[in-house]
Amino acid sequence: MVNANDYTNYMVPFYAPEDFIVKKAKGSLVWDANNKKYIDFTGGIAVTNLGHSHNELIKIMNQQSKNLWHLSNLYMNSPSIELAKKLCKKTFADKVFFCNSGAESIEASIKIARKYCATNVNKNKNEILSFTSSFHGRTLLGIALAKAKHLTDGFAPLPKGITNHTYNDIDKLEDAFSEKTAAVILELVQWQSGITKANKKFIAKVKQLSKKYNALVIIDEVQSGVGRTGTFFAYEQFNITPDILCFAKGMANGFPIGGILTSNKISDSMTVGSHGTTFGGGPIACAIGSRVVDIISKKAFLTKVLSKEKRLIKKLNEINLSYQCFNEISSAGLWISVELASIDVDDLIKLSHKNGLMVLKANATTIRFSPSLIIEDSLIDNGLEIFEKSILQLQ
Numbered sequence: 001m002v003n004a005n006d007y008t009n010y011m012v013p014f015y016a017p018e019d020f021i022v023k024k025a026k027g028s029l030v031w032d033a034n035n036k037k038y039i040d041f042t043g044g045i046a047v048t049n050l051g052h053s054h055n056e057l058i059k060i061m062n063q064q065s066k067n068l069w070h071l072s073n074l075y076m077n078s079p080s081i082e083l084a085k086k087l088c089k090k091t092f093a094d095k096v097f098f099c100n101s102g103a104e105s106i107e108a109s110i111k112i113a114r115k116y117c118a119t120n121v122n123k124n125k126n127e128i129l130s131f132t133s134s135f136h137g138r139t140l141l142g143i144a145l146a147k148a149k150h151l152t153d154g155f156a157p158l159p160k161g162i163t164n165h166t167y168n169d170i171d172k173l174e175d176a177f178s179e180k181t182a183a184v185i186l187e188l189v190q191w192q193s194g195i196t197k198a199n200k201k202f203i204a205k206v207k208q209l210s211k212k213y214n215a216l217v218i219i220d221e222v223q224s225g226v227g228r229t230g231t232f233f234a235y236e237q238f239n240i241t242p243d244i245l246c247f248a249k250g251m252a253n254g255f256p257i258g259g260i261l262t263s264n265k266i267s268d269s270m271t272v273g274s275h276g277t278t279f280g281g282g283p284i285a286c287a288i289g290s291r292v293v294d295i296i297s298k299k300a301f302l303t304k305v306l307s308k309e310k311r312l313i314k315k316l317n318e319i320n321l322s323y324q325c326f327n328e329i330s331s332a333g334l335w336i337s338v339e340l341a342s343i344d345v346d347d348l349i350k351l352s353h354k355n356g357l358m359v360l361k362a363n364a365t366t367i368r369f370s371p372s373l374i375i376e377d378s379l380i381d382n383g384l385e386i387f388e389k390s391i392l393q394l395q
């Protein structure tokens with residue numbers, strides 16, 4: 001038997017988890033070791049989009065683990081080819097590369113962009129433009145792209161060749177581009193400063209300048225992808241087609257997977273051995289991913305995501321009307337943030353857990369919800385009742 005003290009004794013302190021150990025989870029419900037029940041508004045941080053322990057996915061995982069578990073990329077396996085084909089048929093892409101996490105998908109996208117420019121233009125065309133308040137993972141490259149002090153402090157020297165410009169600001173955006181710009185990387189919906197969508201003018205300008213300076217557009221859909229915002233990928237709503245798209249998180253509903261989508265034009269400039277990974281494209285992750293894509297890409301499924309968003313927002317507005325406790329409520333599909341007017345974020349998160357609701361922090365003043373995309377309406381209502389009760393206790 002282990003307990004919460006063992007966590008402190010044996011784990012590197014990169015996280016500050018809640019003070020209970022989770023025993024099991026099903027759908028949008030979670031139970032701790034004392035059998036206390038929680039409604040899950042976190043979805044494993046926008047990962048378990050089809051809920052915890054999805055019956056059909058369990059069957060697929062079990063079956064695939066009996067047939068073929070791991071082989072390496074020296075040999076082909078059907079689930080990875082099938083998932084790649086499916087993703088290409090459903091998106092702008094002609095080609096897919098699989099890895100294991102969001103940060104690795106970012107790494108791959110930047111390597112591919114630089115390699116493409118080195119091959120087709122020259123090796124000096126290697127600079128990357130990124131934006132403030134972005135999040136691109138915790139690797140040295142990821143934190144260098146995001147540039148925020150709370151991510152980079154203590155980790156210098158960071159990878160070079162990165163310029164960072166204010167998100168959604170078209171003023172002086174052209175000054176951030178040059179003939180040396182290989183790619184621009186952005187999230188169409190950011191979460192670090194509360195759910196923030198890219199505005200239309202900003203996207204139009206990014207497109208125009210990328211074309212003018214012959215720079216690739218990399219869209220980080222690690223968190224916004226796989227149905228989270230109400231379309232399979234968020235780019236479908238923003239009148240922009242990426243050259244490279246990064247995905248991870250929800251693609252195999254919690255079984256580790258990441259990857260990039262791209263075009264033949266870009267893929268054709270890659271060479272055998274110039275990039276790779278041991279686990280990427282593994283048959284179990286890809287078999288699960290294939291079914292996830294089938295389910296989530298259906299129009300009827302995505303329509304329901306948007307109606308659940310409406311339900312949540314309506315009720316949050318009602319709570320705000322009663323207590324004036326939020327400065328702002330923002331959402332993009334089932335990805336929702338509330339900026340708190342005066343209540344302390346950490347106190348509210350603690351009390352919500354105590355009362356049986358799991359919620360996430362976005363930043364020092366903002367709470368974030370990213371529940372499973374199939375969360376029942378009754379659990380949305382019950383969860384928000386707990387949220388309201390917690391707010392009331394802190395007023």
Ligand SMILES: Cc1ncc(COP(=O)(O)O)c(C=O)c1O
Nearest residue numbers: 101102103135136137222223248
């Ligand atoms: C937008 C975005 N990009 C990249 C990442 C990094 O993904 P991972 O934690 O799987 O490395 C995250 C993780 O939260 C993310 O939200």
